[in-house]
Amino acid sequence: MGMMGGAGAGGGGAFAAARGGAAASGLPFAGIPPELQAKVDDLLATEPDTETPEVPFSHSDYDRRRLRLRTLLAPHWLALVGALGLVAVETVAMQAGPALTQIGIDDGIGFGGAEGDKRVLVVVSAIYLLSIVVNIGAGRARVAWSGRVGERLMYSLRVRVFSHLQRLDVGFFTEEKAGRLMSRMTSDIESLTQLFHEGLIQMVVQGLTLIVVVTFLFTYDVRLAVITLLIIVPFMLVMTLWFRSASDRGYAAVRDRIADVLAHLQESLSGVRIVTAHNRQRQNIAEHRNIAGTYREANDYTAKVGAVYGGGTEVVGIAGQAMILLIGGRMVLDGDLDPGELTAFILYLSAFFAPIQQLVNLYNTYQKGQAAMDKLADLLESEPATAEQRNAVVLPPIQGEIRFDDVEFAYVPGSPVLTDVDLTIRQGEIFALVGPTGAGKSTIASLVTRFYDPTRGSVSMDGHDLRDVTLESLRGQLGIVPQEPFLFGGSIRDNIAFARPAATDDEVLEACRAVGIEDLVERLPQGIHTPCHERGVSLSSGERQLLALARAFLARPRVLVLDEATSNLDLRSESKIERALDTLLEGRTAIIIAHRLSTAMRADRIAVVDRGRIVELGSHDELVAQGGQYAEMYATWERHTSGEHAGEHQPTSA
Numbered sequence: 001m002g003m004m005g006g007a008g009a010g011g012g013g014a015f016a017a018a019r020g021g022a023a024a025s026g027l028p029f030a031g032i033p034p035e036l037q038a039k040v041d042d043l044l045a046t047e048p049d050t051e052t053p054e055v056p057f058s059h060s061d062y063d064r065r066r067l068r069l070r071t072l073l074a075p076h077w078l079a080l081v082g083a084l085g086l087v088a089v090e091t092v093a094m095q096a097g098p099a100l101t102q103i104g105i106d107d108g109i110g111f112g113g114a115e116g117d118k119r120v121l122v123v124v125s126a127i128y129l130l131s132i133v134v135n136i137g138a139g140r141a142r143v144a145w146s147g148r149v150g151e152r153l154m155y156s157l158r159v160r161v162f163s164h165l166q167r168l169d170v171g172f173f174t175e176e177k178a179g180r181l182m183s184r185m186t187s188d189i190e191s192l193t194q195l196f197h198e199g200l201i202q203m204v205v206q207g208l209t210l211i212v213v214v215t216f217l218f219t220y221d222v223r224l225a226v227i228t229l230l231i232i233v234p235f236m237l238v239m240t241l242w243f244r245s246a247s248d249r250g251y252a253a254v255r256d257r258i259a260d261v262l263a264h265l266q267e268s269l270s271g272v273r274i275v276t277a278h279n280r281q282r283q284n285i286a287e288h289r290n291i292a293g294t295y296r297e298a299n300d301y302t303a304k305v306g307a308v309y310g311g312g313t314e315v316v317g318i319a320g321q322a323m324i325l326l327i328g329g330r331m332v333l334d335g336d337l338d339p340g341e342l343t344a345f346i347l348y349l350s351a352f353f354a355p356i357q358q359l360v361n362l363y364n365t366y367q368k369g370q371a372a373m374d375k376l377a378d379l380l381e382s383e384p385a386t387a388e389q390r391n392a393v394v395l396p397p398i399q400g401e402i403r404f405d406d407v408e409f410a411y412v413p414g415s416p417v418l419t420d421v422d423l424t425i426r427q428g429e430i431f432a433l434v435g436p437t438g439a440g441k442s443t444i445a446s447l448v449t450r451f452y453d454p455t456r457g458s459v460s461m462d463g464h465d466l467r468d469v470t471l472e473s474l475r476g477q478l479g480i481v482p483q484e485p486f487l488f489g490g491s492i493r494d495n496i497a498f499a500r501p502a503a504t505d506d507e508v509l510e511a512c513r514a515v516g517i518e519d520l521v522e523r524l525p526q527g528i529h530t531p532c533h534e535r536g537v538s539l540s541s542g543e544r545q546l547l548a549l550a551r552a553f554l555a556r557p558r559v560l561v562l563d564e565a566t567s568n569l570d571l572r573s574e575s576k577i578e579r580a581l582d583t584l585l586e587g588r589t590a591i592i593i594a595h596r597l598s599t600a601m602r603a604d605r606i607a608v609v610d611r612g613r614i615v616e617l618g619s620h621d622e623l624v625a626q627g628g629q630y631a632e633m634y635a636t637w638e639r640h641t642s643g644e645h646a647g648e649h650q651p652t653s654a
């Protein structure tokens with residue numbers, strides 16, 4: 001420990017302190033020796049910072065009550081009552097000013113024949129100062145308090161919406177634009193944040209201010225107060241009604257337009273390669289200009305409405321004060337009113353308009369928040385199309401018999417893409433689906449994984465209708481390597497161990513070896529801990545497919561679906577995969593979709609799918625002997641391959 005180094009003490013100190021090692025042994029912590037620091041850093045980098053939290057998630061058992069302001073606020077009522085108490089203190093302290101001024105003028109200074117009293121003046125000034133201090137203190141405490149409650153609310157709402165998105169079915173995400181969902185999570189949540197942070201509590205502040213001010217107006221002089229209300233209220237009412245309807249319209253437009261902006265942005269970003277390749281930048285910018293332009297116009301409109309209303313109420317306010325000065329001045333001259341009272345009245349009058357303006361602006365915040373709440377509530381209410389039944393049973397360990405019983409399926413009601421599919425895939429069988437593009441092969445695979453439910457008939461696994469079993473028990477035993485493998489941000493290890501995060505590094509490496517990417521991994525600077533980029537752009541398509549296969553390999557599912565999983569591989573990699581699959585699939589059921597007949601040929605049985613129907617079914621030899629569509633495909637394929645050097649190249653599609 002004699003070689004403690006300053007460099008190591010920083011990062012290492014926190015590390016050891018967290019483990020409590022040195023402190024527990026009673027020795028002073030001497031820092032981590034610099035030569036070991038790199039290893040510690042490595043360890044820390046690969047070790048998760050916190051334990052994965054216990055996340056409650058259920059497909060069927062979740063809060064289905066509609067999202068409402070009331071239910072959202074209810075659990076925080078205690079904090080809210082506290083905030084309201086602070087608001088009351090703040091408001092009263094704020095409005096003490098004019099009343100103190102009146103006492104100062106009438107009793108402190110004195111006028112006419114009355115004697116002034118300097119001591120009153122001093123006391124009143126001191127109280128005035130104190131009231132300002134109280135006002136500021138209460139205000140700050142209230143902002144901090146309500147801010148914290150607001151943040152907590154938003155946090156739980158974000159998590160709730162995200163959890164629901166995780167629950168929704170695959171079809172939902174094909175229909176709903178990702179950009180629109182983004183705007184739910186950004187601009188809608190933002191509107192709600194505004195409402196919770198400041199909006200609601202400000203409404204109380206301003207409402208209370210208005211009540212206090214009006215009370216003061218009436219205590220100073222009932223006649224003046226009545227006159228004020230009679231003159232000012234009708235104007236304010238008309239203006240406010242106009243403002244409400246105009247700004248409602250304005251904000252609805254703003255909301256729709258921002259969703260468009262985000263949707264277009266999202267699409268352009270994900271399609272950036274195609275945009276670049278086809279020189280579409282100019283059109284893209286033009287489109288974005290139009291979309292952002294309409295958003296700007298919508299914002300301009302609401303700003304204009306706000307300006308007209310704000311200016312209008314100001315004019316009414318000033319005119320009102322002038323009039324009261326005139327009428328009140330006469331009353332003072334007639335001896336009906338003290339000058340201090342008139343001063344206080346006019347001061348309160350100017351304080352009367354601010355809360356009205358604020359309230360009307362807050363109404364916008366409220367409107368926006370309410371609209372956002374409605375949209376989020378709708379999203380939270382959307383039921384997954386493949387919802388889990390309440391009495392769903394846990395699917396026992398799969399043997400692997402898959403049955404399609406008179407299945408019809410349509411993505412769009414009325415135009416089925418699968419019809420009359422009757423099929424039994426036997427336990428432990430390797431079953432291939434071949435057929436032309438768009439025939440419905442991937443759709444059949446999607447029904448097995450219950451990404452969709454059939455519109456007629458049923459799909460069952462070992463005799464259990466897929467709709468009757470829990471989604472988790474079904475998908476936990478299924479593996480799918482999709483046509484377009486997706487890689488997540490994180491390391492290669494994270495991606496391979498996606499279905500089994502607890503897998504050891506050795507298991508991950510074994511999966512890499514099985515699919516033949518151990519060379520690739522060894523070449524990388526940090527091996528399996530090398531980060532791969534979002535969407536896996538730094539890997540080639542073939543490498544991505546291999547990674548997806550390694551993912552399936554590690555998960556060791558009871559039933560495996562490979563949808564063109566080897567289509568981007570060269571022949572040598574493919575035959576290596578096939579050998580690896582032979583070990584992986586031993587005794588397990590597999591559905592393999594392939595355009596390359598060399599892959600399909602290895603299956604126990606092959607089904608030819610054409611325009612949503614199974615037109616031929618049998619082993620390779622049987623189908624060739626039958627002389628139908630498959631035999632034709634096979635003949636074409638054979639003609640092509642015999643013309644080339646054996647085994648060097650094969651057409652990629654039949």
Ligand SMILES: Nc1ncnc2c1ncn2[C@@H]1O[C@H](COP(=O)(O)OP(=O)(O)OP(=O)(O)O)[C@@H](O)[C@H]1O
Nearest residue numbers: 174411412417436437438439440441442443444483
């Ligand atoms: N989400 C969807 N919404 C509507 N129609 C869809 C959807 N997905 C696929 N289809 C349609 O369903 C039909 C079958 O598609 P499917 O993906 O099953 O074909 P495939 O046999 O896998 O084709 P390929 O060989 O090109 O992968 C196609 O006509 C396709 O246009």
Ligand SMILES: [Mg+2]
Nearest residue numbers: 441442483563
């Ligand atoms: Mg497909």
